[in-house]
Amino acid sequence: MSTQPSARRQAWVLGFRLALQLVIPLVLFLTSIRLTLTHAYVDLAYRMPGFPSDPYGFTHQDRQKWAEISMDYLVNSAGIEFLANQHFQDGQPIYNQRELRHMSDVKALTQTFLALWAAGLLGLVVFGAALWRLSGMRDLWLALRNGALWTLFLMAGLALLSLASFSFVFVGFHHLFFKGDTWLFLYSDTLIRLFPERFWQQVFGFLALATLGEAGLIWWLASRVLSARGSANVPAESSPPTDL
Numbered sequence: 001m002s003t004q005p006s007a008r009r010q011a012w013v014l015g016f017r018l019a020l021q022l023v024i025p026l027v028l029f030l031t032s033i034r035l036t037l038t039h040a041y042v043d044l045a046y047r048m049p050g051f052p053s054d055p056y057g058f059t060h061q062d063r064q065k066w067a068e069i070s071m072d073y074l075v076n077s078a079g080i081e082f083l084a085n086q087h088f089q090d091g092q093p094i095y096n097q098r099e100l101r102h103m104s105d106v107k108a109l110t111q112t113f114l115a116l117w118a119a120g121l122l123g124l125v126v127f128g129a130a131l132w133r134l135s136g137m138r139d140l141w142l143a144l145r146n147g148a149l150w151t152l153f154l155m156a157g158l159a160l161l162s163l164a165s166f167s168f169v170f171v172g173f174h175h176l177f178f179k180g181d182t183w184l185f186l187y188s189d190t191l192i193r194l195f196p197e198r199f200w201q202q203v204f205g206f207l208a209l210a211t212l213g214e215a216g217l218i219w220w221l222a223s224r225v226l227s228a229r230g231s232a233n234v235p236a237e238s239s240p241p242t243d244l
Helices: 003-036 039-047 060-075 097-135 137-164 166-177 190-194 197-232
Strands: none
Touching: 003 097, 003 137, 003 197, 039 060, 039 197, 060 097, 060 190, 097 137, 097 190, 137 166, 137 197, 166 197
């Protein structure tokens, strides 16, 4: 009878540990995605060496202006009229109807990612606090280190796949999340002029590097803490007696 509460407690510990380790890769990857939805990232992407100029006449300032407005739409609560009401100086809308439909689809996907990110952050706090409460800091740091290690392996695999065949990953992503050919556009369309293929190559590269960096930092910190705790728990050896 006395072993039943202990066994139940251990089952909860294992469950919270596994949940925390599983949610860490999700949160780190979605954190990197959130970073790409900022004005700072857009500016960085356009300033990268070798980024192609727009053959149809957008200046760097034009691209940055319209790209930032597009990013704002993805993360705000406005409807598609936010973009439909945007016009060039000659009165032409910046996006045609096909582009607007795609941007609406992209916003729905983005909002889903952001909701998952918020849920994941909450999960980190809840699972981490529960694990610490039931099993102590050592188990919490072990779970953080293991979750970071899983992230490193997953992102290394994704990075290698993207390097081997970016087109395969890019097309596969769009087939997975969008219907038919709704994501294909003319080179003269604003979406392609603002976000050419090079932009998305940089996005995938940034996601891989940023997530690897985040996971590497957590793994290093957790390893250092565990090592320090292990050393602190080792009793000092007694000094050998000396003859006077």
